[in-house]
Amino acid sequence: MTHIDGFNYIGTVVCKSGEARFQAVNPQTGQALPTEFFSATLEETDLAMTKAQKAFLQLKKILPAQKARFLEEIAHQIEALGEPLIERAHQETALPTGRLIGERGRTCNQLRMFANLVREGSWVEANIDTAQPERQPLPKPDIRKILVPIGPVVVFGASNFPLAFSTAGGDTASALAAGNPVVVKAHNAHPGTAELVAKAILKAVEICEMPEGTFSMVHDSGYTVGKLLVTHPLTKAVAFTGSLAGGKALFDLANQRPEPIPVFAEMGSINPVFLLEEALAKRAETMGQQYAQSVTLGTGQFCTNPGLLIGVKGAHLNTFIASFSQTLHDIAPSSMLTPQIQKNYQAHLEKALHQNGIDVIASASGTSNPQKSEAQPVIASTEAKVFLNNPTLHEEVFGPYTLLIQCNDTTEMQQVADALQGQLTVTVMAEAEELGETQQTLVTTLEEKTGRLIFNGVPTGVEVCPSMHHGGPYPATTDSRFTSVGTSAIKRFARPLSFQNTPEAILPEALRNQNTQDIWRLVNGEWSKENI
Amino acid sequence: MTHIDGFNYIGTVVCKSGEARFQAVNPQTGQALPTEFFSATLEETDLAMTKAQKAFLQLKKILPAQKARFLEEIAHQIEALGEPLIERAHQETALPTGRLIGERGRTCNQLRMFANLVREGSWVEANIDTAQPERQPLPKPDIRKILVPIGPVVVFGASNFPLAFSTAGGDTASALAAGNPVVVKAHNAHPGTAELVAKAILKAVEICEMPEGTFSMVHDSGYTVGKLLVTHPLTKAVAFTGSLAGGKALFDLANQRPEPIPVFAEMGSINPVFLLEEALAKRAETMGQQYAQSVTLGTGQFCTNPGLLIGVKGAHLNTFIASFSQTLHDIAPSSMLTPQIQKNYQAHLEKALHQNGIDVIASASGTSNPQKSEAQPVIASTEAKVFLNNPTLHEEVFGPYTLLIQCNDTTEMQQVADALQGQLTVTVMAEAEELGETQQTLVTTLEEKTGRLIFNGVPTGVEVCPSMHHGGPYPATTDSRFTSVGTSAIKRFARPLSFQNTPEAILPEALRNQNTQDIWRLVNGEWSKENI
Structure with missing residues (x-):
């Protein structure tokens, strides 16, 4: 599993039909690293999104416990990659191995944090207002609201965090945790690191029996594949960490689509x-x-x-x-x-x-x-x-x-x-x-x-916890209301859906009368874990 | 107070320097209604935003209880307008008086609902992770997060709800509740109704000693003033209910600004x-x-x-x-x-x-x-x-x-x-x-x-309650993650802010060790009303 072959990983399909290839460069030597990577083709990019959409509909049926296990299995598989992952990441980024080991720890902690969040379940903000059939002048209907996944999410790997903000980083972890499939555009500076992590995720997909297409990763040395992903009609949200120029370009592209979609771009700042x-x-x-x-x-x-x-x-x-x-x-x-x-x-x-x-x-x-x-x-x-x-x-x-x-x-x-x-x-x-x-x-x-x-501290060092807000007014990000670090990052990839007078059998489990998941719910204006 | 003079109301200043004027038309007769309304000038529009920004900084010092009283006072002042408000609204919109009386009730209920939300206080999502100075390899800092108001909000009055989605409608109520100043662009189909309600709000500003500039209302028969407001550098968010063409135009305008801002446009649908x-x-x-x-x-x-x-x-x-x-x-x-x-x-x-x-x-x-x-x-x-x-x-x-x-x-x-x-x-x-x-x-x-x-119901009739989501994927709205009806509407106009290792005296009251507001807070991952 630690061999690097340079292919695009689209669900269970390995794709290498493109003509364009590129190599990673060791910044410490200026020399190209061995493997040639295949830039994804238009067809391969489309396949990734089509598979993601198909997986999306199936993911809706998967229970929180299985999603949590999946996130934990990804962490486990990343750890199982062992030394070769750190070595490759070091070759591709020149980041010291000590730092990379720490970053791997953070990456796995993030995955486990979202696993816990999903398993606990209250993040869906279940909100129940029961019916008042006798109310005058009009009866009050039964209305119940919950956060549902937004749809296929495109994640761009970040150059400066080859693990924690890339293939299985916070964006991917939070998007998967919310119940969305993810297509990662690997950063072309560390494609080998991306491939190793992608394979770990796909192994977890297999072990946890997640739908095929839940995760894909595509390569490109330039901007073509990124643009195709952002403008693809099936893409519902984009996450990016990088420069102002890059983030703003994606933001503009997404807003000019026939159906505009949110771009969560963290574009740095002077702090x-x-x-x-x-x-x-x-x-x-x-x-x-x-x-x-x-x-x-x-x-x-x-x-x-x-x-x-x-x-x-x-x-x-x-x-x-x-x-x-x-x-x-x-x-x-x-x-x-x-x-x-x-x-x-x-x-x-x-x-x-x-x-x-x-x-x-x-x-x-x-x-x-x-x-x-x-x-x-x-x-x-x-x-x-x-x-x-x-x-x-x-x-x-x-x-x-x-x-x-x-x-x-x-x-x-x-x-x-x-x-x-x-x-x-x-x-x-x-x-x-x-x-x-x-x-x-x-x-x-x-x-x-x-x-x-x-x-009385330094800004470097971003704690991963519920109270962390890693975001800020433009141009630090494209949406000051959302964070890319901490549990709240999941909120970027979900949207509320209300159910009115809906039969129990149709309701998501979190909204049924029996609170089987034992989650916090706002019931008729009061926070409660009681059954209805 | 029920006299209609056709002026722009910019904080405490009455403005009528523009040359362009227009009249409302009674749709049932096709005849113009008496008063001439002054379209706001560039200077007047700028004045409204400048006053709003000044008020914004002062509003931050105002406690939840005073904000709640202010919202209730607006409701009271609208009710105090009595029959003339309903009569004018009927003349301007042809909506039956029974419907308008109901809509006034809904408008006042919304204001009181947000007053209750603000007074209770938990809507700020206070989130506290205490320090762990002994943690290895790095100490954990104290981090506390809270929702803070986003800044001056521009609200466009809606043609089809002259009260509940206009001058003092759900957008204005939720933006004020979050702690933002509001500048309303009155709908040109019911400028008289807008003026009456604006005066009620300004009376409440005076009675509750809110900062000057907390509320302004400007007129225009066309699109110029709306464009000026949306592109004004001090504007931080826009709320709109109306057509797809109108909402999309504002959305595009806001995204093309040097600093893009969110537009919450509810643009209808075919349901x-x-x-x-x-x-x-x-x-x-x-x-x-x-x-x-x-x-x-x-x-x-x-x-x-x-x-x-x-x-x-x-x-x-x-x-x-x-x-x-x-x-x-x-x-x-x-x-x-x-x-x-x-x-x-x-x-x-x-x-x-x-x-x-x-x-x-x-x-x-x-x-x-x-x-x-x-x-x-x-x-x-x-x-x-x-x-x-x-x-x-x-x-x-x-x-x-x-x-x-x-x-x-x-x-x-x-x-x-x-x-x-x-x-x-x-x-x-x-x-x-x-x-x-x-x-x-x-x-x-x-x-x-x-x-x-x-x-098994009809979609007409939108219950105002916490579990209501009045929104939806594009083109129903420009942002599927937010609602324009119900308590969650307040979330559109707030953003998270984290405080790291911050002295108690600087912290917002909701984040201090003593939970004086008795609100729900997420403390080290657990929901609690306890002190730290």
Whole structure:
């Protein structure tokens, strides 16, 4: 099962009829890795969606317990892939094996978390209002509402999380958990990793007797297959993690369909960090170290990488700068995910640094080697006025780079806050006593700008739990009302359906009088686990 | 307060600087009603949004109890308008006063329902995961999540519900309940009704000391002001009830903004009704009467009007036809909402009836008078094959018209089901015994097509309650995951926000350790009302 053959896996059918082929590249060597991958053809893409739709109708009959077992079996099969998965992922992404082992753990935990959610069952938001036949002037009918799966979901693998946001990542796990079939467009930077994981999923499909077509995976080195999937009439939703340009293109494509469909695109952000006065006074040095580490963690390739630091000029900010610079100085340049991502980093970095009024404060002392796709960690500095007047500086530079805005006073700091676009995260480094009335306006402003507000921490590291919101106002995502991390991610792929005066036999089990699944239900306005 | 002056009401400012004016028309006479209304100018529209944004930041500090009192006060002030409101609405819409009194009751009930929802407080989905500082390999931070208001909401008044889906209708009530300011674009068919209700809302703003700009209402006889509102950078969401063309235009406009925003457009549907064999055998005559009434209720101007009936040919279907036709025969033609709507009905009806293979079965015996905007109730008939091959027949004809599809067998009936677009409602008339295995495929198919599945009833009449889903797959709405009726409608205008390691003093009250609001919260994965 750990052999990589480069085929498209469409339900139980192995497809390799296309003429276009491509190879993965080891970013650390610039060399192509052995296997040739077949880009899917139009027919193969269509087959994946047709099978998905067929599976969708069958999936509706499958009970929560079986769905939960299926998700757990996927986790088990991924673990069973063992060392070869980590090795291949390392070759394709240059991510350290330790990190990849952690990411595999997270991927399997996510699958098991959704298994538990599905097994427990209350996520369907069962809602029952019983009839009042005697009500005047009109009788009240019996109405019962439940979340039902939305239909075939297309998931795009993400370059920066080859496991946790790719083939069997959070998007796939949550879409399957909701009862939808999934077609994955594998990321062309790690097609071998994708294939291994796809085979693990398909093994689980077989073992758990899930309908054929519940899962498919297709390859493409370019954009053709992705476009075909998003515009396919049977596709009902799309999940994507990547760049603003990529996510926005899919969003526009989906909205221009005869039947528009939702695109949940998480498109990154610059994740501003506000360094307040008292915090700097007390712990500027520690904060400098902490943030130099956060900016360069994983070669700066996290969606929540802190790309903007904001503080008021002064001795304490200087201490922060010195500490940050010193830590950065000692960080060794490391390889990015792909040679192209390294090139993009270089280009965006140069563009950012060539803007008027931008000064490089510090850089890692080691020289990065572009042949190894290595990125040079850099911190630059500017004045608030420069930032406020230059939209280019509001754009993400994907990689180990951050821009420090040195404000003249807190008024300027507030102006920077006002000028921010939507963000995945905003962080405030502050002492409790300085968060009173004086900073209330700042905090209120920041709440409007973000999906997650962090105090005295770093934005890198996204906890997977029910209270996590990994999303945020545009351009951080295309839909601020939904998260791609945590149990609530399942809500993206379900829609409410009301049943009026419906015979028990027709009702979904969760809506019947007997609460056999022992789930929480809103019954005549009260939360309850009782039978009707 | 019941004088109508024709001005735009922008917060506390009365605006009438525009040159363009228009008058409402009494559809029953074709005559213009006295007052001239001022279309809002670009500056006035901008002022409304600027005031809304300013109010938005202040609204965040207002406690649930005050918001609830505000919603109740709006209901009270609408009731206090008394007879003149009903009279004006009747003049502007030709809806019978009995219906309008009922609609006013529904409008006030909705406001009070949202007041109760806000006062109870659990709708914010408070979600708390406490810290685990000792966790290995990484400490778990404290994360708490809550729904927060999305920002200024633009609401378009609906022609067919001058009270319940207009100025203080479900969209306005749910947007205000979530904590958002609202700018209403009054429907130009009932500007006087809109003004009266707007003044009632503004009176409530004053009495409850809500921020200035919490509510504004602007007029326009055309589309300019609506476009300005939807494209205004401060607008964060749009609610609309009306035609597919209108809703889709707003949806496209909103998606083409530099910052795309959600448009919740409920765009009607043809609400198919499946007449199964046994039900016809037992109660064809009653069903015929029932549906002739439902098709013509409110001159066929409900979003849930049954525009498509599907049955298998035979004696029982003939009985249904005879009964329907006889009932229809005796229904007097009545006035539509506007002369233009009547013209559109006439045009769409003629287009539908001129398609190949369409036969008129019956019509009301009285002659409709176009001078009084009266619509002729009509039922036509066709074969399944004709319907399947002609997309025009899948389009809504807004008015008292329905098309009966006479299938040769249940296979054809299934084909019709398969071919349906997204619907607000689908109805199945069936006896319990015929809903077993044989019809399982049909029911499964229909579930995919609709937001509400009704058994043995009529789709007209939308109960306002937590379990109601008034929505459905495109083209019924632009977002199948949200409802415009019932308590869940509030979810359209809120988004999740996570707080990480946040000091108690900064946290929203609902997320603090002490559960002072006594709301349901998901704490470390368990629903609870306990303190932390």
